[in-house]
Amino acid sequence: MTERIAIGFCILCILLASAFLLAPLAVIVATSFSPTPVFDLPPLFDPGSALSLRWYGRIGNLDGFWPALLLTLQVAALSTAISLVLGTMAAIGIIRGKLPGGEIFGALLVSPLMLPGLVIGIALLQFFRMAGLTAAYPALLLAHLIITLPYVARTMLAGLTRFDFTLIEAARMLGCSFPAAIMKVMVPALAPSFFTASFFAFLASFDNYPISIFLTDARTKTLPIKMLQYIEEAPDPTLAALSSLILAATLALLLIGDRLVGLNRMAGTGD
Template identity: 75%
Template sequence: MMPGLVLGIALLQYFRMFGFTATWSVLLVAHLVVTLPYVARTMIAGLSRFDFTLIEAARTLGCTYAGSVLRVMVPALAPSFLISGLFSLLASFDNYPVSIFLTDVRSKTLPIRMLQYIEEAPDPTLAALSTLILSGTLALLLISDRLVGLHRMAGTAD
């Protein structure tokens, strides 16, 4: 794991070396680089627990390969998809140093605006925004519990 400051400076130099200056595209690629290890580890863990003979069984029952992957593998890996998405969302939202180096004056991400707001106008608005973010996170957790179940996300059985 590389410190965010070093990664932000390295990505800034890399993108400037190739003349890639579109702010939102650069941010997207940079946050993909940051979150890719979280997604890869979670998906590799989910794939290691998946029984690939289920795909062969679906194919013997008449499914095509793509159909068996969509009907068998994707639902079985739904908890891994959900957890990797949540990990990458949190890692991307929390990655302030990469965002500060790769944005320009006109386009700012929410964490950058929040930090600037703390420095400029310390009032309860930021506390209210933080409460909204926390309640959104809790709502997302409850929705994922209803859709997948926390016991499946944790990898334990009832």
């Protein structure tokens, strides 16, 4: 009886914690249907009220929205792709190279996750100024590499520890060249790890604000920075609609990942 009460209490705590975490998102989605031009919850239980979709139609008309969106997607895609190459090579070097202090090097790869984003942003701003790098785009790309590389390196380290490298040697004995063996054996076997690393790295780059704010200029602004500007200049439910679309896109990616890989494997709890 006591065990059942404890399990029930744990389930209740999980439900309350989930509700606490999801409540702000539900408020944002509800606000995006507001019939008034203010951040106001629509009267859902009023029969005479009508939900409005006009804020979704205004997203494309926001000043500088499309350039900011394209810049954000481009930087996120490039940083994720480069991080996949560098992170995978670093993980292979740690797993197979038997480097002295390999565990320390692996910890250094994920160290940016342990620091506040504002601290990293200020440090990168000072470093780039000392190095003479004043262009916003390359500075953003390098900074986002620092953001995305830890996710890729950590995920690939976990995936490579379960990979049997003798399969590559067997493929070479059967006539495959080394690059062909990598493409035909390692890449398919590590496809779930590649997808998981890409997923988290892309989202980390796309949603980054505390580092990007120090490295943008008047003509080069990512979408999170533009959204902050919209809040300061003309706040209305259009921002809630844009946030709802970003949330919907994230959920869609999660569903795709669940179908292709499985949430358990993406979370690192599956085989």
